[in-house]
Amino acid sequence: MHARLRRSMGDHHPETATVAGNLSNVLRAIGDIAAAYAIAEQAVAMYEAVYGESHPYVYGCATNLAILQRLRGDPEAAKRSNERALTGLDRCLGRDHHYALTRAINLAGDHAALGEHEGAAAPGHGDHDQAAEDPHARVPAAAPRHTRLRPDGGG
Template identity: 40%
Template structure:
């Protein structure tokens, strides 16, 4: 409905796409979710810019999907970019920034880079240790 009413490049359309992708992921359809996350990210970047918190949220969503698919090398730079955006826009203590830092730390742990993950956790005041 948003796409019809507001157009295919509207941020609310992107939010709906991201939400549908999250639903598909919850149902185990990672392959179906990925193009929706990718399209949502492209819309957010175009409509709101590459430094907007909604763009960062979309980056985190795609990174999480890639992590779930086992493509950690592709997930890491998305996590790093999202974290940088959140920190710049919202500050290091904001819950979105901390959540993004947690995602990066999990990805670094999965890549076998525990020391770097511990550094991220320490910098953002997160609980130590890897979780799943």
């Protein structure tokens, strides 16, 4: 299905990138980590080509790539991918947006896996107590609250 879509719509179409990301998730779910990783890398590149490097879909795919990097036994690469996602989401959706907060938790897991206990306690941007009180406190007015991070509806 993915190959047919690539032939008919090309690599620079958002649907092709979405299908690649979804296919990567399915491959990961059935345990084919090597194939999932290769497709996830393609999905990141496709989203960058379609939307540019600073789009929430790119950061969502970077997060999916981080999961695969961790599963492949490369927590340092996972940390870099999650740092990229967190930094980008902070910039485009706001530091306390729930997508950014989820990435901060992922990054804390990366720090913990690497034995970096200080980073695990406060990954990248310290205390998020305000977000716990009001999750929309710092979301820029221009950022829609219903924006999906991943095309498959996940966050």
